[in-house]
Amino acid sequence: xxxxxxTPKFQVLKTGQSMTLQCAQDMNHEYxxxxxxxxxxxxxxxxxxxxxxITDQGEVPNGYNVSRSTTEDFPLRLLSAAPSQxxxxxxxxxxxxxxxxxxxxxxxxxxx
Amino acid sequence: AxxxxxxxxxxxxxxxxxxxxxxxxxxSGNPYLFWYVQYPNRGLQFLLKYITGDNxxxxxxxxxAEFNKSQTSFHLKKPSALVSxxxxxxxxxxxxxxxxxxxxxxxxxKVEL
Numbered sequence: 062x063x064x065x066x067x068t069p070k071f072q073v074l075k076t077g078q079s080m081t082l083q084c085a086q087d088m089n090h091e092y093x094x095x096x097x098x099x100x101x102x103x104x105x106x107x108x109x110x111x112x113x114x115i116t117d118q119g120e121v122p123n124g125y126n127v128s129r130s131t132t133e134d135f136p137l138r139l140l141s142a143a144p145s146q147x148x149x150x151x152x153x154x155x156x157x158x159x160x161x162x163x164x165x166x167x168x169x170x171x172x173x
Numbered sequence: 174a175x176x177x178x179x180x181x182x183x184x185x186x187x188x189x190x191x192x193x194x195x196x197x198x199x200x201s202g203n204p205y206l207f208w209y210v211q212y213p214n215r216g217l218q219f220l221l222k223y224i225t226g227d228n229x230x231x232x233x234x235x236x237x238a239e240f241n242k243s244q245t246s247f248h249l250k251k252p253s254a255l256v257s258x259x260x261x262x263x264x265x266x267x268x269x270x271x272x273x274x275x276x277x278x279x280x281x282x283k284v285e286l
Contacts (some may be wrong), residue, residue: 065216075187082204101182103263104217104277113270119273124210151216153274159224162272 063087065165067152073171074142082137082168084152093135094119094162095127104151109120110135136169142172175200175268177247179277186254186284194249194280196264205267206247207274208238212260220262223247234258254284 064132086093091112096104096119106119108127116127124146130158137156141147149169153162177198186192198204205224209217221232228240238249249262264277 062208094271094273096276100277103278104274106275108271109271109273117271120275151260156271158270159222159267160272161219161222162217162274164218166216167202167214 063134065148065154065163065169067153068168070167071169072080073173074139076142076144078142078159079141081144082139082152084135084137084149084165086152086154086163087133087136087157088154088163089132090156090163091132092157092162093129094153095135095137096126096151096153097118097121098151099156100166104168107137107150123144139170144172146170147172175204175266175275177206177264177266177275177277179262179264179280180278181276182278183281183283184242186282187257188284188286189253192251192254192258192282193283194262195244195280196247196249196277198245198247198264198266200266203248204240206238206240206244207233207265207267207275208236208249210260211279217263220247220249244280256258256284258282259284 083132094109097163110116110129152165208220265274
């Protein structure tokens with residue numbers, strides 16, 4: 062099993078550009094989440110999904126869109142990048158409630 | 174709102190000494206608590222969790238955590254620290270359906286020879 066994979070590892074954008082961060086898992090987990098990690102703030106939940114076709118907002122959803130057309134994939138779209146979105150982004154998946162989440166290696170995004 | 178707090182930004186300990194990384198929680202209802210570790214330039218890795226049952230939870234790499242309801246704490250412990258334990262540690266609480274987690278701000282553990 063590859064676990065949770067994320068692409069790209071690094072990305073630099075200019076303000077106003079759009080892009081999609083890819084996330085895939087091969088563990089048949091129904092739950093998937095996107096977090097951003099900023100210094101001194103821990104991880105904050107952006108969006109999450111409890112299954113294909115079902116998504117919901119987390120703590121900091123503004124400026125981001127998600128969709129979940131398959132169990133395996135959960136892409137995160139930045140609609141119009143802003144410098145405040147400079148961060149490290151982590152995707153995670155889990156099987157059911159109360160179970161541990163498995164994290165991807167992260168995408169480091171810089172918005173100029 | 175469910176939350177966790179990690180009062181120490183950094184903890185320094187000598188190799189071979191016991192270590193404690195502190196976490197306190199604020200929840201309505203039963204707490205479901207987790208510890209994760211992050212090594213440099215890596216994603217988070219699960220260490221252990223408390224759902225119900227024994228107050229002393231054993232996890233990966235020799236770590237354990239003590240759940241204390243009266244003090245609303247869930248401190249991470251290890252009897253004998255290793256230099257390789259140096260990393261960033263996060264406490265987290267489940268905050269709703271979909272296995273949503275709210276994380277603390279993290280504690281940097283440095284184990285020195």
